Amino acid sequence: MREEGIGKEMTENTLRAPLTPPQLQGHTGFATSLALLLLRLTLGYVMFFHGAQKMLGWFGGKGIEAFAGAAALQQLPVLPPIAWAWMAASAEVFGGILLMVGLLTRLATLPVIVTMVVAILTVHGANGFAGFRDPVKGMQAGYEYNLVLIAMATALLLTGPGLISADAFLFRRGLWARGPQPLENPIKGS
Numbered sequence: 001m002r003e004e005g006i007g008k009e010m011t012e013n014t015l016r017a018p019l020t021p022p023q024l025q026g027h028t029g030f031a032t033s034l035a036l037l038l039l040r041l042t043l044g045y046v047m048f049f050h051g052a053q054k055m056l057g058w059f060g061g062k063g064i065e066a067f068a069g070a071a072a073l074q075q076l077p078v079l080p081p082i083a084w085a086w087m088a089a090s091a092e093v094f095g096g097i098l099l100m101v102g103l104l105t106r107l108a109t110l111p112v113i114v115t116m117v118v119a120i121l122t123v124h125g126a127n128g129f130a131g132f133r134d135p136v137k138g139m140q141a142g143y144e145y146n147l148v149l150i151a152m153a154t155a156l157l158l159t160g161p162g163l164i165s166a167d168a169f170l171f172r173r174g175l176w177a178r179g180p181q182p183l184e185n186p187i188k189g190s
Helices: 012-016 021-025 028-056 064-074 081-101 105-127 144-159 166-170
Strands: 132-134 138-140
Touching: 028 064, 028 081, 028 105, 028 144, 064 081, 081 105, 105 144
Parallel strands: none
Antiparallel strands: 132 138
16 A cells, blocks of 8 residues: 555555654654753753852852851751852752753752752741742742752753753763663563
8 A cells, every 4th residue: 555645655564563762753852852952951050040149159149158157047967057058059050060061961960959959958848839928038938949940950860961962972872871762672672
């Protein structure tokens, strides 16, 4: 039988055969990579922006000393507040840069996730999901923003950076590769 417009012969068995992973990707592979690029650039810039405020005083931030003072109010255990401040700011600045470039993307998501979990546990969790307006202190942010950042980082951790990344350029397969790799022959391995 000959399909109109396709220009190749197809048998009844061909029409019923399941598609392989490379066939399923088709044109969606590039669209997926664009979506992952957008996700990486957005999350990376947000993390870099807030980290640079904390570490360097850029973008209207107050710098590391002020951030260490805020960390001291949280009474975090084991380390002095300045150490906590440097760890959080470094995770945001360097994690953000790595995410934007798409270099060691899966590794770069881990400090982002940990930093946001710590922010929920120490600062935003007590304010509830959406926060509240305090008559004296003003708006107290909730943890919904932190959850969005955790979800974005987790998505990149699970999928990888996509084809438009330094990881895709440097690594072809394995943990640091561009993303989920299609199975060569799923039936043969079982």
